[in-house]
Amino acid sequence: MSGVGPMYPQEKPEHPYLESSYVGNLLGNYSSRFCAGCGYGIISQLYTRTFEDEGLDPKKYPLIIGIGCYSQIILLVHHSAQKILTLHGRAPALATGIRMGNPKMKPIIFSGDGDALGIGGNHFVHLCRRNLNCVMFIFNNGIYGMTGGQAAPTTLFGAKSTTTPYRMFERRIDGIEIALAAGATYVARTTVAHPRTFMKYFKTALKHNGTSIIEIITPCITNFGRKNLDSLGNENMNLEEDISKMDSAGKMIEWIKKNTVRINQAKFMDERELFNKYVIGEFRHDTSQIEYSEQYNRIKDIAQGRR
Amino acid sequence: MISNDEKRFLEPGKHLMMGNVAMSEGALSAGASFFGGYPITPSTEVIEHLSKRLPEVGGCCMQMEDELASINSVIGASLVGAKALTATSGPGFSLMAETISMAANLEIPFVFCDVQRNGPGNGYVTEPHHNDIGFVRFAGNGEFQVIALAPMNCQELFDLTITAFNFAETYRCPVFILSDAYLGHLHEVINIPPKEEILKRVIPRELPEDTSGRMFTYKDRVSGEYVTPKPPQMGTEYCPGLFIHQPHGPDGLPTPKPMEFIEAIIDKININKDKICLTDTYKIEDAEILIIAYGLPVRSSYRAVDIARKEGIKVGLFRLITIWPFHDEVVKEVVKNKKAIIVPELNYTGYIAEQVERVTDLKTPIIRVPKVCEFHHPNDILEKIKEVA
Numbered sequence: 001m002s003g004v005g006p007m008y009p010q011e012k013p014e015h016p017y018l019e020s021s022y023v024g025n026l027l028g029n030y031s032s033r034f035c036a037g038c039g040y041g042i043i044s045q046l047y048t049r050t051f052e053d054e055g056l057d058p059k060k061y062p063l064i065i066g067i068g069c070y071s072q073i074i075l076l077v078h079h080s081a082q083k084i085l086t087l088h089g090r091a092p093a094l095a096t097g098i099r100m101g102n103p104k105m106k107p108i109i110f111s112g113d114g115d116a117l118g119i120g121g122n123h124f125v126h127l128c129r130r131n132l133n134c135v136m137f138i139f140n141n142g143i144y145g146m147t148g149g150q151a152a153p154t155t156l157f158g159a160k161s162t163t164t165p166y167r168m169f170e171r172r173i174d175g176i177e178i179a180l181a182a183g184a185t186y187v188a189r190t191t192v193a194h195p196r197t198f199m200k201y202f203k204t205a206l207k208h209n210g211t212s213i214i215e216i217i218t219p220c221i222t223n224f225g226r227k228n229l230d231s232l233g234n235e236n237m238n239l240e241e242d243i244s245k246m247d248s249a250g251k252m253i254e255w256i257k258k259n260t261v262r263i264n265q266a267k268f269m270d271e272r273e274l275f276n277k278y279v280i281g282e283f284r285h286d287t288s289q290i291e292y293s294e295q296y297n298r299i300k301d302i303a304q305g306r307r
Numbered sequence: 308m309i310s311n312d313e314k315r316f317l318e319p320g321k322h323l324m325m326g327n328v329a330m331s332e333g334a335l336s337a338g339a340s341f342f343g344g345y346p347i348t349p350s351t352e353v354i355e356h357l358s359k360r361l362p363e364v365g366g367c368c369m370q371m372e373d374e375l376a377s378i379n380s381v382i383g384a385s386l387v388g389a390k391a392l393t394a395t396s397g398p399g400f401s402l403m404a405e406t407i408s409m410a411a412n413l414e415i416p417f418v419f420c421d422v423q424r425n426g427p428g429n430g431y432v433t434e435p436h437h438n439d440i441g442f443v444r445f446a447g448n449g450e451f452q453v454i455a456l457a458p459m460n461c462q463e464l465f466d467l468t469i470t471a472f473n474f475a476e477t478y479r480c481p482v483f484i485l486s487d488a489y490l491g492h493l494h495e496v497i498n499i500p501p502k503e504e505i506l507k508r509v510i511p512r513e514l515p516e517d518t519s520g521r522m523f524t525y526k527d528r529v530s531g532e533y534v535t536p537k538p539p540q541m542g543t544e545y546c547p548g549l550f551i552h553q554p555h556g557p558d559g560l561p562t563p564k565p566m567e568f569i570e571a572i573i574d575k576i577n578i579n580k581d582k583i584c585l586t587d588t589y590k591i592e593d594a595e596i597l598i599i600a601y602g603l604p605v606r607s608s609y610r611a612v613d614i615a616r617k618e619g620i621k622v623g624l625f626r627l628i629t630i631w632p633f634h635d636e637v638v639k640e641v642v643k644n645k646k647a648i649i650v651p652e653l654n655y656t657g658y659i660a661e662q663v664e665r666v667t668d669l670k671t672p673i674i675r676v677p678k679v680c681e682f683h684h685p686n687d688i689l690e691k692i693k694e695v696a
Contacts, residue, residue, distance in 0.1 A: 059542050123376050
C-alpha cells in the first residue's frame with residue numbers, strides 16, 4: 001500500500017502540497033493502482049479539483065463507494081473526506097440511510113455500470129424515484145473491469161469480452177433512460193474526454209436539491225480496448241478508415257470522442273444512426289420537485305400535530 | 308440520542324399489545340430513530356407500527372424497495388449515529404445475510420428482529436417455526452459472532468429489545484431478536500415501566516473519545532484485553548479518516564494478518580459471555596430430569612414441569628434467553644448428573660439439542676421433542692418425562 005499517499009491522519013505527509021490542497025494530494029500520489037490509460041485517474045483528479053474549488057466541507061459530503069476498479073479512488077481522495085466502501089451494488093441504499101439518518105449530509109455515490117445497472121439496478125431505480133438529495137456517478141466503461149473483462153449490462157452490441165468471446169448479442173441498458181423514467185431530477189452524461197463538462201455537471205449537481213445522476217463514459221483499455229476494434233459503434237457507417245484494436249489510451253479516447261453524440265445533434269438523428277452511440281449532455285434539470293427528506297419533514301410535522 | 312419527546316414513551320402501566328407492536332415500542336424506548344424495512348408476513352406489523360410512531364418522535368421509518376436495501380439503509384443510518392433496526396422473516400433474512408456479514412466485520416451496531424416463519428418463500432407463512440436458529444449463528448459469509456435473544460412473551464419482547472440495543476451499543480455487533488409468527492401475533496398485557504426507569508436502563512449512542520483513528524475492537528498490548536471503542540460517526544468531528552473497510556489489528560492499527568481482526572471480532576463477545584448469556588431456571592435445585600428450552604416452548608415447559616412435580620417426578624427447567632453465543636460452561640454445569648435432558652424445540656433439526664449434546668457426557672440421554680408449525684402441548688413434553696422417569 002505504500003506510494004498511494006498517507007493512509008492515516010497521523011502519518012507524515014509525503015508531499016509538500018498534501019496539506020494545502022486535495023489536488024496536491026492527488027498529484028503527489030504519483031502511483032495509483034489503475035492500469036495505464038485508465039479513465040479513473042482523470043475522474044479522481046476532476047472530482048478532487050471540483051471538491052476543492054467549491055470549498056466543500058468533507059463532513060457534509062460523505063463518499064459512498066461501490067465495488068469496481070473505481071473503489072481504488074478511495075485511496076486517492078483526501079484523507080479528511082469521509083468514505084465508506086459498501087457492498088456490490090448497495091451504495092444507493094446505504095446513501096439513503098445516511099441521508100435520512102442525518103439530513104444535513106449530501107452523499108456522493110461512486111458506482112460503476114455493473115454496480116448501478118446490473119446488481120444494484122433496483123436500488124438505482126428507487127433512488128431516482130425518491131428524489132433523495134445526493135449525487136450519483138455511474139462510471140460506465142462497458143465492461144466488468146475488476147473481475148477481468150466480463151460482459152456488463154452496458155456492453156455495446158457486438159463487442160467481445162471474456163464471457164462473450166464470439167460477440168455480445170444482448171441489447172445494452174441505458175442508465176440515463178432508466179434514470180429519466182424513474183424520475184431523477186438532474187440527469188447528465190459526459191465522458192472523460194470532456195473533462196470540463198464533467199466539472200460543470202458536477203458543480204450543478206452539488207447545487208441541485210434532489211437526485212443527480214451523472215454518467216461518465218470511461219475507457220477500459222486492458223479488458224475492453226484490447227479485445228475490440230475501433231469500428232465498434234460505427235457498424236452502420238461504412239467508414240474507409242483503418243480499423244485497429246483499441247490497445248492504447250489515445251486510441252480509446254479517440255474512439256470515445258468519435259462514438260459520442262451531443263444531445264442537440266441527437267435530436268436530428270434516427271435510431272439506426274444512434275445505435276451503439278453515447279448521447280452526451282444534460283438530459284434533465286428539474287428544480288420543481290420536492291426533495292425526499294423535505295417531504296419526510298412534512299410527514300413528521302403531520303405526525304407531531306404541527307400541521 | 309434519546310429525544311426528550313414525551314411521545315417516545317408510552318404511559319406507564321398495563322397495555323394490551325401485539326408482540327410485534329411490543330417489540331416496536333421497546334425499540335422506541337431504547338432510543339431507535341431509524342427503521343428500514345420491507346413488508347413480509349409475519350413481521351409486517353413492525354413496519355406498520357413504526358411508520359406511524361417514528362415520525363412522531365422525530366425519527367425516520369422507510370419502506371425500502373427490498374430487504375437488501377432495507378438492511379443497507381439501516382447500517383447507513385447507524386453510521387451517522389442513529390440507533391437503527393430492521394425486522395424481517397423467512398426469505399427476507401436470507402437476502403439480508405450479505406450485509407449482516409459486512410456490518411459485523413465493520414462493527415456497525417444494529418438490531419435485527421427476525422419473526423421466524425415456516426418454509427421458504429411459499430408455504431405456511433403464518434406458522435411459527437424456529438428454523439433460523441442455525442442460520443442466525445453464522446448469518447452470512449465470513450467469520451463473526453452475533454448475539455441472539457429469544458423472548459417468550461410480549462413483555463420480554465419489549466424488555467429484551469431494550470437489552471438488544473444495549474448489547475449492540477456495547478459490543479458493536481448485530482443483535483438478533485428471535486421472535487416467531489405466533490409470538491409476533493400474540494396479544495398480551497404488558498407492563499410498561501415509567502420513563503425514568505427505562506432511561507436508566509438504556510445505553511445512549513455516544514461519540515468515541517479516542518480520535519486517533521482507532522475505530523475497531525483491538526487487543527490492548529499491555530493489558531491483553533479487548534477494547535471496543537464507541538462506533539465512529541460520519542459527519543462529526545470524529546472522522547473515520549480512511550474507508551472503514553479495513554482490517555483492524557492490535558492497538559487499533561491496521562494489520563496485514565486477517566487472523567488478528569477475526570480473533571478480535573469473535574473474542575470480544577466470547578470473553579464477555581457471562582454478561583451476555585442470560586438464562587433463567589425453574590425448580591432446578593433437586594431436579595433429576597432437566598428440560599432445556601428457549602422461546603415459545605418454554606411456556607409449555609413450565610406447565611409440564613408443574614404437572615410432573617405434582618406426580619412426584621423431579622423435573623427442572625433451564626431456560627436460554629440468549630441463544631448465541633452458547634455458554635458452554637454454564638450449560639455443562641447444569642446438565643451434570645442428570646438422568647436425562649429433554650430439549651423441546653420448534654424445529655426438527657434440533658439446533659440447540661446439538662449444542663447440548665456437545666457439552667453433555669455420552670451417558671446422559673438427550674431427548675428431542677420436535678414440533679413444526681404448532682405449539683408444544685404440555686402433554687407432549689410430559690410424555691417424554693414419563694418415559695425417562
